[in-house]
Amino acid sequence: MFLIIKTAPFVTKKIVILKSCFYVLIISFLPENANRLRKDENDVYFRYGNGGKQMNRKLRIIVYTGMFAVLNFIAFTYGKINIPITEGSATAIHIANAVVVISSWFLGPVYGGLAGAIGLSAADLMDPLYAVSAPKTFFLKFMIGFIAGSAAKRNGLHTEQDRQKILMKTALSSAAGLGFNVIFDPLIGYLYKKFVLRVPAEAASIILAWSAGVTLLNAAVCLIVSVLLYLALYKTFRSRFLL
Numbered sequence: 001m002f003l004i005i006k007t008a009p010f011v012t013k014k015i016v017i018l019k020s021c022f023y024v025l026i027i028s029f030l031p032e033n034a035n036r037l038r039k040d041e042n043d044v045y046f047r048y049g050n051g052g053k054q055m056n057r058k059l060r061i062i063v064y065t066g067m068f069a070v071l072n073f074i075a076f077t078y079g080k081i082n083i084p085i086t087e088g089s090a091t092a093i094h095i096a097n098a099v100v101v102i103s104s105w106f107l108g109p110v111y112g113g114l115a116g117a118i119g120l121s122a123a124d125l126m127d128p129l130y131a132v133s134a135p136k137t138f139f140l141k142f143m144i145g146f147i148a149g150s151a152a153k154r155n156g157l158h159t160e161q162d163r164q165k166i167l168m169k170t171a172l173s174s175a176a177g178l179g180f181n182v183i184f185d186p187l188i189g190y191l192y193k194k195f196v197l198r199v200p201a202e203a204a205s206i207i208l209a210w211s212a213g214v215t216l217l218n219a220a221v222c223l224i225v226s227v228l229l230y231l232a233l234y235k236t237f238r239s240r241f242l243l
Contacts, residue, residue: 064115065115068099068103068112068115068119069114069122075094075095075096075119076120076123077126079095080092080094083214089129089193090130092130093218094218095218096116096119096120096222097141098225098226099116100113100115100116100141100144100148100177101174101178101226102230103116104116104148104149105148105170109145109149109150112145112149113143113146113149114142115145121135121137121138133189133192140185140188143184146177147176148176148178157170163231167227170230171227178223179219182215182216182219186212186215193207
């Protein structure tokens with residue numbers, strides 16, 4: 001009981017921060033803000049021609065990539081549950097990969113992947129437990145976004161109108177990106193720790209086993225979260241697509 005009382009404010013703080021971030025995300029997609037953005041774009045076009053409009057679009061891509069990178073950073077930094085494995089090593093339960101997938105559906109495969117890679121590798125660098133894994137994180141999170149975004153683009157998610165088909169297409173594209181991570185996160189992590197960080201083979205094997213199980217759990221949760229978020233936001237998403 002004492003432990004629950006002691007940790008409750010810390011957990012509450014994490015929940016408040018995560019809720020605030022998602023509120024910012026939702027507010028940015030409200031119809032009135034989408035209309036204002038379109039009005040601004042038309043004004044840029046009227047004043048400067050198509051070159052100005054293209055410049056405005058590029059600026060939007062940079063801004064939104066940065067915004068989603070921050071969301072990824074916060075989702076992992078404040079939303080993870082650490083699981084210590086061996087001395088100086090840990091894995092974590094988190095939903096940050098769902099934000100990577102959402103980033104790729106909004107920004108497209110490359111910029112969505114970059115938002116996830118930048119945000120989550122920065123989060124690793126800020127945490128002593130995960131700092132050495134930052135290069136691995138950058139590659140894996142980019143690939144989650146790139147694969148999920150490419151799958152969504154190929155299956156026509158962004159023009160689909162039928163809600164049941166949207167559910168299926170989001171689930172499939174999310175599963176594609178997260179499935180890659182389920183396979184390669186533990187494998188690359190094992191090779192990285194054994195051959196780059198020179199972790200003993202026995203310890204690396206223990207880390208591999210724990211990482212594989214936690215990565216699979218994270219993938220299942222993140223698939224559900226990403227699909228539910230898209231279903232809640234897609235009507236306003238579509239007025240702001242940067243693909």
